[in-house]
Amino acid sequence: SKDKYTVFEKPAQQSSTISRLQSEYVGVGILIELMNNKDITIISPFRGSPAEQAGLRSNDIIIKVDDTSVIGQSLEDASAKIKGPKDTTVKITVLRGGQEAEFTVTRKSIKLTSVDSKKIQIDNGKTLGYLAINNFGANTYVDFAIAAKELTATPPTGLIIDLRNNP
Secondary structure, three states, rough: OOOOOOOOOOOOHHHHHHHHOOOEEOOOOOOEEOOOEEEEEEEOOOOHHHHHHOOOOOOEEEEEEOEOOOOOOOHHHHHHHHHHOOEEEEEEEEEEEEEEEEEEEEEEOOOOOOOOEEEOOHHHOOOOEEEEEEEOOOOHHHHHHHHHHHHHHOOEEEEEEOOOOOO
């Protein structure tokens, strides 16, 4: 496929992806994919995750984990090196714009939340309902329906559905 955002996953990879999107794990809070059949690339750090707080960004290419090269390794092998016991640190070296950058990230329990929501006050006492889909996973539909119902219990003047920056 010529679409750089489309990836074919073998059954073993698919089960890994599904488990990653289910609920909770210990890690740094990034979604990674193998791009161009060789680059372990951060698709997105999860909002509020240790990875985001440390400064990792979308499109960073991971080249080392704890000073060990992951170039040419499988996605599963690199992911296993990044994950580890809660409250331990991992050093992740990335290529960003052709330059190496190093980040030390503390592993935490990562609970995947699909949807964030809030009411925003605007002029003249009007409100906007804001729904952001952080990632698409097993519970996204239910999370979205619950958040939308809560936001529309008192009907807002408008509704914003934010699909930006989700993996």
